[in-house]
Amino acid sequence: MTERRLSGVGVTPLSGVGTAVWYAPDAELDEPPAPESVDVDAERERFETARDDARAEIRAERERTAERVGEAEAEVFDAHVQFLDDPQITEGVEGEIDSGLPAEHAVTRTFEGFIEQFEGMEGRMAERADDLRDVRDRLVRVLVGGDRVDLASLPEGSVVLAERLTPSDTAQLDPERVAGFATVTGGRTSHAAIFARSLALPAVVGVGEELRDVADGSDVVVDGTEGTLVVDPDDETREAAAGGEDVEIRDEPVETADGVPVEVAANVGTRTDLEPAAARGADGIGLFRTEFLFLDRQSPPDEDEQYEAYLDALARFPDGRVVVRTLDIGGDKPIEYLDLPEEENPFLGERGIRRSLGPDADLFETQLRALLRAAGSDEGGTLSVMLPLVSTVEEVREAREVLESVAADLAEEGVEHAIPEFGVMIETPAAAFLASDLAEHVDFFSIGTNDLAQYVMAAERGNGRVADLGDYRQPAVLRAIRATVEATEGTDVWVGMCGEMAGDPDLTELLVGLGLDELSMSAVTVPQVKRAVTETTTESARALAERALAASTKAEVIGVLTETTQ
Amino acid sequence: MPERVVTIVPEDGLHARPASKFVEAANEFESEVTVGHVDGESVNAASMLAVTGLGAAAGDEVRLTAEGDDAEAALDELERILTTPEEDL
Numbered sequence: 001m002t003e004r005r006l007s008g009v010g011v012t013p014l015s016g017v018g019t020a021v022w023y024a025p026d027a028e029l030d031e032p033p034a035p036e037s038v039d040v041d042a043e044r045e046r047f048e049t050a051r052d053d054a055r056a057e058i059r060a061e062r063e064r065t066a067e068r069v070g071e072a073e074a075e076v077f078d079a080h081v082q083f084l085d086d087p088q089i090t091e092g093v094e095g096e097i098d099s100g101l102p103a104e105h106a107v108t109r110t111f112e113g114f115i116e117q118f119e120g121m122e123g124r125m126a127e128r129a130d131d132l133r134d135v136r137d138r139l140v141r142v143l144v145g146g147d148r149v150d151l152a153s154l155p156e157g158s159v160v161l162a163e164r165l166t167p168s169d170t171a172q173l174d175p176e177r178v179a180g181f182a183t184v185t186g187g188r189t190s191h192a193a194i195f196a197r198s199l200a201l202p203a204v205v206g207v208g209e210e211l212r213d214v215a216d217g218s219d220v221v222v223d224g225t226e227g228t229l230v231v232d233p234d235d236e237t238r239e240a241a242a243g244g245e246d247v248e249i250r251d252e253p254v255e256t257a258d259g260v261p262v263e264v265a266a267n268v269g270t271r272t273d274l275e276p277a278a279a280r281g282a283d284g285i286g287l288f289r290t291e292f293l294f295l296d297r298q299s300p301p302d303e304d305e306q307y308e309a310y311l312d313a314l315a316r317f318p319d320g321r322v323v324v325r326t327l328d329i330g331g332d333k334p335i336e337y338l339d340l341p342e343e344e345n346p347f348l349g350e351r352g353i354r355r356s357l358g359p360d361a362d363l364f365e366t367q368l369r370a371l372l373r374a375a376g377s378d379e380g381g382t383l384s385v386m387l388p389l390v391s392t393v394e395e396v397r398e399a400r401e402v403l404e405s406v407a408a409d410l411a412e413e414g415v416e417h418a419i420p421e422f423g424v425m426i427e428t429p430a431a432a433f434l435a436s437d438l439a440e441h442v443d444f445f446s447i448g449t450n451d452l453a454q455y456v457m458a459a460e461r462g463n464g465r466v467a468d469l470g471d472y473r474q475p476a477v478l479r480a481i482r483a484t485v486e487a488t489e490g491t492d493v494w495v496g497m498c499g500e501m502a503g504d505p506d507l508t509e510l511l512v513g514l515g516l517d518e519l520s521m522s523a524v525t526v527p528q529v530k531r532a533v534t535e536t537t538t539e540s541a542r543a544l545a546e547r548a549l550a551a552s553t554k555a556e557v558i559g560v561l562t563e564t565t566q
Numbered sequence: 567m568p569e570r571v572v573t574i575v576p577e578d579g580l581h582a583r584p585a586s587k588f589v590e591a592a593n594e595f596e597s598e599v600t601v602g603h604v605d606g607e608s609v610n611a612a613s614m615l616a617v618t619g620l621g622a623a624a625g626d627e628v629r630l631t632a633e634g635d636d637a638e639a640a641l642d643e644l645e646r647i648l649t650t651p652e653e654d655l
Contacts (some may be wrong), residue, residue: 082586
């Protein structure tokens with residue numbers, strides 16, 4: 001069979017080979033019933049319930065996307081909530097219901113008009129039509145309870161073909177299983193394209209009507225560099241596609257040009273994040289957020305279940321380090337079985353280590369038992385335990401005592417175990433000020449820049465009005481980082497960083513200059529940061545850090561950072 | 567009724583993220599706020615659909631009006647959003 005090339009717009013410089021899977025999410029609705037048979041009050045109530053459920057879904061996907069991809073990409077879901085709750089939409093749907101339509105038909109009809117209006121507009125405005133379709137499809141699905149192809153559990157090596165992919169669709173795509181995607185519509189700046197770039201997925205959009213002729217199950221190559229979808233590719237095309245992207249993936253640890261090693265690790269939440277982390281060349285896990293083991297269930301995971309999860313991570317990085325953060329939960333996270341109190345300001349409330357040494361003492365003990373057992377197994381790399389939201393020396397001492405009593409129990413029971421590396425997150429100003437005292441009690445620090453910036457600047461993360469203040473390029477944040485590193489000089493304590501700042505390749509040189517030993521980030525940017533490490537020298541990095549630390553405004557910091565890249 | 571004419575700074579116009587922030591802010595004030603092109607129709611600033619539907623681009627002049635106890639504060643905040651480059655928002 002000879003190959004066929006369909007051209008579209010490539011959105012990532014990546015290629016993928018796989019099997020075509022058509023994804024058709026649009027629910028077909030039956031003809032509406034006679035208006036007089038419609039119970040208007042009941043339909044209005046159905047609509048309101050569906051809207052509440054849809055809103056909860058969107059918020060959950062927003063969290064998931066912020067975690068997996070980044071805050072900027074997650075913000076599109078804020079717009080979705082605004083469309084969902086838009087007064088014009090609500091009026092329109094209620095009006096249609098009052099005229100005798102069931103809720104799902106009322107939704108479809110109301111959205112149709114607005115979608116057409118946006119499609120008639122120019123350029124990027126037209127792409128908002130995608131957002132409206134996304135919100136409409138979600139509402140209709142919630143109302144009629146229809147199923148769709150589960151994008152989160154496609155067979156490995158799937159190339160997803162679709163009319164279009166909404167932000168919610170792409171957020172579910174598991175990069176480990178999906179070899180790429182191609183769509184009939186969409187442009188370079190469509191949400192699908194942005195997500196593809198963030199998740200490093202090969203993708204071609206805007207292929208046009210021809211794409212519809214590609215049968216389910218066909219062999220295809222998505223060539224994001226050329227912007228083509230190749231059907232029934234010959235061997236040569238296949239091999240070329242199996243090649244790489246422009247940034248080399250380095251599986252081995254890297255060092256600066258003058259030979260100083262910098263560990264580049266990945267942040268993970270769930271088991272499914274492990275494979276992409278390894279595939280992108282991470283040296284280890286710099287932040288294993290264990291909350292995900294506890295969310296979306298009726299009771300906490302038991303010791304054995306946790307032990308297995310930690311072993312999995314260790315097995316994936318046989319030569320690396322896996323830093324596990326103990327449960328970091330507070331009043332802002334919904335966990336039914338924990339009976340979390342309503343707090344006026346959960347970010348300044350009982351959370352993280354405060355709960356582990358208080359109401360969640362049992363959970364903390366169970367988690368430590370699982371961790372010590374995993375540390376004692378001969379599976380893979382080094383296990384490290386890290387405490388979140390530390391603000392006093394007593395907390396560290398007390399946690400250490402719990403750890404030692406857990407170790408004593410295990411020894412008495414004759415259970416194999418080991419004492420893991422023990423460290424704390426530096427994410428409160430208190431911890432940064434106390435760094436030299438804390439250093440006497442731990443093996444390592446990891447600076448959590450998202451929270452550190454929030455607490456140092458007293459600027460809430462999700463609040464756009466203070467986003468300028470909460471920026472990690474604020475001089476006060478840089479100085480808190482530097483103070484933390486400085487406090488460890490002359491000790492054996494190593495200092496890492498997890499948080500968005502660590503994954504910004506434009507800041508790698510600065511962070512090396514500030515003296516960080518390890519950087520941990522979402523898997524996607526690992527290759528870029530590794531490259532940035534190899535391209536710097538300690539001398540130039542230190543000089544850069546000195547200039548940045550001397551800056552007294554954020555604008556000056558940015559000035560220092562950009563003058564070197566030009 | 568307090569009003570103000572503002573030239574839009576974010577590169578992409580009143581669209582996507584800036585629009586989202588704008589609507590979010592408009593919803594936080596008690597005052598009824600409208601926005602529209604200086605020579606065109608004004609729409610409810612608290613409606614994402616209406617605001618995005620304006621298709622206001624960078625460099626366009628828009629008129630903001632606000633009616634209510636916190637009208638001036640609302641105008642200050644909305645003006646700030648419209649005059650802040652997207653990357654700083």
